[in-house]
Amino acid sequence: MPSLPLTVENAAAVERAAAAPFVEIDNVDLRYSEHADTHALTALQMSVAKGEFAAVVGPSGCGKSSLMKLVTGLLPPTSGTLSVAGKKVMGPLKIVGMAFQNSTLLPWRNILENTMLPLEIVQPHRAQLRSKRKEYEAIARGLLESVGLAGFEKRQPWMLSGGMQQRANLCRSLVHSPELLMLDEPFGALDAFTREELWAVLQDLWMQRRFTCILVTHDLREAAYLADVVYVMSARPGRVIATHRIDLPRPRTVASTFEPAFVDMVHRIRDQIAQARTPRKPSVGSEQGVA
Numbered sequence: 353m354p355s356l357p358l359t360v361e362n363a364a365a366v367e368r369a370a371a372a373p374f375v376e377i378d379n380v381d382l383r384y385s386e387h388a389d390t391h392a393l394t395a396l397q398m399s400v401a402k403g404e405f406a407a408v409v410g411p412s413g414c415g416k417s418s419l420m421k422l423v424t425g426l427l428p429p430t431s432g433t434l435s436v437a438g439k440k441v442m443g444p445l446k447i448v449g450m451a452f453q454n455s456t457l458l459p460w461r462n463i464l465e466n467t468m469l470p471l472e473i474v475q476p477h478r479a480q481l482r483s484k485r486k487e488y489e490a491i492a493r494g495l496l497e498s499v500g501l502a503g504f505e506k507r508q509p510w511m512l513s514g515g516m517q518q519r520a521n522l523c524r525s526l527v528h529s530p531e532l533l534m535l536d537e538p539f540g541a542l543d544a545f546t547r548e549e550l551w552a553v554l555q556d557l558w559m560q561r562r563f564t565c566i567l568v569t570h571d572l573r574e575a576a577y578l579a580d581v582v583y584v585m586s587a588r589p590g591r592v593i594a595t596h597r598i599d600l601p602r603p604r605t606v607a608s609t610f611e612p613a614f615v616d617m618v619h620r621i622r623d624q625i626a627q628a629r630t631p632r633k634p635s636v637g638s639e640q641g642v643a
C-alpha cells in the first residue's frame with residue numbers, strides 16, 4: 353500500500369498560512385482578571401488563510417473556547433492584535449457562523465425554521481427576508497438536502513436523532529454564507545459512528561463552499577481528518593506549541609484514518625499534548641498551571 357503524503361512541517365505550515373491570512377492572531381494575551389488561574393492565553397500566534405480548514409487541539413482549559421470568543425469579537429484581547437478579513441476585530445462579527453457541542457436548536461421551531469434563523473438576525477438578510485423569503489427558503493432546503501435531511505424540514509428538533517440535529521445545526525451555521533465558520537466541539541456529544549459520519553458531512557460542505565473554518569476539538573482523529581492545519585496549544589495560559597500541516601488528499605475517508613502515516617501523526621500530536629499537560633515544577637511567582 354503506498355504511504356500517504358502526510359508531512360509535518362511546522363515552519364512551512366506557518367509560512368503558507370501567513371501568505372494570505374484571513375484570520376490573523378498576533379501576540380495575543382487574554383486575562384480575565386489579574387488572578388493567575390484566569391490568564392487564558394499568552395503570546396498567541398495563529399494565521400489561517402482564506403478557505404483554509406484549521407483545527408485547534410490542546411488540553412482542557414488551554415483557552416480554546418476563549419480563542420473562539422476572541423476571533424468572533426465577543427471578547428477583546430488584553431493585548432496583541434486580531435484581524436479577520438483584513439480588518440481589526442473591534443466587536444461581534446457578522447461574517448461568522450458558529451456551531452457548538454449542543455445543537456441549540458429552538459424546540460418550538462421546525463428544522464427549516466431553525467435553519468433559517470440567522471437570516472432573521474444577520475444583516476443584510478434580515479432586511480431582505482420579506483422580499484427574498486422564497487429564495488432564502490430554497491437555500492435552506494438545499495443545505496438540508498445536501499446533509500441528508502430532505503423530508504425532515506417540517507419536523508421538530510426532538511423528533512430527530514442527535515446526529516440529525518447536528519446536521520441541521522451545521523446547516524443553520526452556514527445558511528447566511530458566512531466567510532468564517534467557527535466550530536467548538538460540534539460532534540463532542542455524538543457516538544463514535546455518528547461522529548465519523550458527520551466528519552464526512554462537514555468535509556463535503558467545506559469542499560463545496562470553501563469557507564474558512566476554525567474547529568476546536570478534543571478528538572485528534574477528527575482534527576487530522578478534517579483540517580489542513582492543526583494547531584496544538586499548551587496548558588494554561590494557552591499558546592501554540594506546534595503546527596502540523598496535513599497534506600492528505602481530499603475527500604478523506606474514515607479508512608484514511610487507519611493508514612500508518614495518519615496514525616503516526618495522531619500519536620505525535622497526542623504526545624505533544626501529553627507533554628503540554630505535564631506538571632511543571634512550581635516556581636515562586638510562576639503562574640503556569642496544568643489543566
Ligand code: ADP
Nearest residue numbers: 384389390391392412413414415416417418588
Ligand atoms: P478550554 O475551552 O480550552 O477548556 P477556556 O477558554 O474555557 O478553555 O478557558 C481557559 C482558561 O481561562 C480557564 O482555565 C480559566 O482559568 C480561564 N477562564 C475562562 N473563562 C473565564 C471567565 N469567564 N472568567 C475567569 N476565567 C476564565
